[in-house]
Amino acid sequence: MLHTVSARWRFALVTGAALAGVLATASLGFWQLDRAAQKEALQAAMDAREQQAPLDGAAAIAALAPSERLHRAVYLQGRWQAEHTVYLDNRQMHGRPGFYVLTPLRLDPGPGVVLVQRGWIARDFQERTRLAPVETPPGLVRIAGRVAGAPSRLYDFAPAAAEPGSSPIRQNLDLDAFRARTGLDLAPWTVVQTGAPSEGLLRDWPSVGSGVHKHYGYAFQWFGLCGLMALLYVWFQFVRRA
Template identity: 60%
Template sequence: MQDHYPASTTRQRLGWRFWLTTLAAMVAIAVTASLGRWQLARAAQKQALQAAIDERGQQSPLATTELLSARGQGSAEALLHRSVRLRGRWEPATTVYLDNRQMYGRPGFYVITALRLEEGGASVLVQRGWVPRHFQERTQLPEIATPTGEVTVEGRIASAPSRLYEFTHAADAQGSSAIRQNLDIAAFAAETGLPLLPLSVVQTGSASDGLSRDWPAVDSGVDKHYGYAFQWFGLCALVAILYVWFQLIRRFVARPRP
């Protein structure tokens, strides 16, 4: 036995379904549109940050005395991305090889050595460059030419070397090894006893020591936010198109004509 509903009840059910679908579509359109606008605002902030980074890179290089003023973390961040020209002596015993770093699509090491500055009695970690890893013996250290005597190092100021994910037991095993996954400046200063500044220097210039210095350009990630904004606005447009098609156009086409 089949139930038959009055026409008024059917229209009422269809009406409630229409308005519920309309409400859900409007909420989805509003949320996705607001998320797209938020990503555009983030992109504008990153654009301003990128402009500030580019402006700092074009300023005249800092000398050793100016770098020594950055002994606090706040003052160090104010000098990020500035170019420097430092004089000092390498500390070869402090050389560390950061593993799993890539350049030219090949795995290798970032070579980091402390530079004892000629003034102030402080030292700074220098990211000297990249060297490929041995193909068969991954723990074999490459031969790096470290000049003795006073040297001049040109580069740009950076924060601590970039970190990669590491397991706890791997960090414990490599805590005092020359090959490490990551390097914390404060912990390394306590380990070596050197008065390290709370920043590092990415060395640039000629690579006569056999290291590659084709460092990636400093990017604030503006394109990423534009991509996210495009996705959110695309989803917003898709919800609007589906709503118009299924709730308006098809309803009008399927309406019986007299």
Template identity: 60%
Template sequence: MQDHETPGSPRPRVEWRFWLITLAAVLTMALTASLGRWQLARAAHKQALQAAIDERASRHPLSSAQLLTASSGADDSGPLLHRPVHLQGRWLAEHTLFLDNRQMYGRPGFFVLTPLRLGPPGAAVVLVQRGWVPRDFQERSRLPDIATPAGPVQLDGRLAGSPARLYEFAATTADPPGPSRIRQNLDVVAFAAETGLPLLPLTVVQTGSSEGGAGLARDWPAVDNGVSKHYGYAFQWFGLCALVAILYVWFQLIRRFARPRP
């Protein structure tokens, strides 16, 4: 029986390499396409969350009494987040805190937080993120002078959770010893236990112009769930999938079968 394959023929090795590359290309395209679809699903989920946030932000502002009623009867404050509020109360200026390393306009400074009592003595208290001030780099421990009215005040804002946490190397210490007014991060529950104040489990991001010449900037970033980021990731994964397909077709099909055989 005559063997048509010449000694040392590379055809078996070439066929084996072709099917191996085909398998790798199919698996890569399946993986990248799956990741692209997953990013689209994440974008749809984030878009639904953003729509819910926008719907809450468009509702009528809650008054102090309505906020107290809604927060006292609910175990979860999540449905209240991003709701606008119009509050009346008195500042507890002695408990004002300064969150360090917070940026606005590309400059580092402090977020100023002051508790607001929503009624007579003994009534519930909400922590208000009043605004941002730059820090003194010549004397880093120096606190800015913030004008805080002693009488009843009214303010507009939106409900939020605790301020965003930053990486903290070590706990901030005070001089003299005791709780420092300058802090890197703040936990509302821990602060309530520290001060003994009946704090609500959420905060208020104050909006509007600075009152009384306090000099607080309130150019807060818009609430964004990062929907566009997921669309960008999906485009990258689908683009990689298409690139693998194009390279496979060109090198393994067109150049393989279109070139003349000896």
């Protein structure tokens, strides 16, 4: 009698645990599918903005909401502020390590300054601080690009405040800190310069993606775990006993 009661309790506990595990993993799988659908909608919106007519000037960009201006093509005119050029370290292009070169552009007609991610240069493996020459034309220039947020960040072992302000080479760049240090009337967005290689810079930027595929991958894993738990439960509780 006691053995029968114990077996029933054990069966009930195993069934409850298996049911909870199946429900939890299935819910996580559907949640990942929902995230994938959201990312697909975001990617479609990004692609649509990239196909729209280019904006001309910072005033046209500022007139848009922050969510509507990202990834829009744009033309800007101004003068480079070469003395404030920054080199972001440990950036890759074509699998090679190097630097992203960022230079503020003082708009003409103004007012205001926009930080432009101008392109990429390779690293000197013999001397890390030796930078490849980059041409910065004087006078009025006109560039093509796309609107972006702040420069992408890498993991930083030291806080940004600890970086020497006089060094043009740094791991990351905070727009607010850069604005305070330089005194420039910097816009809260940046522009990624596009076009053919020039001025010693490459511009084969990585394509902007929403990361939808990873959510499908996670969903597959959760549904796979859900199915495995259900299969093991049926095998041990029914098939093997029979």
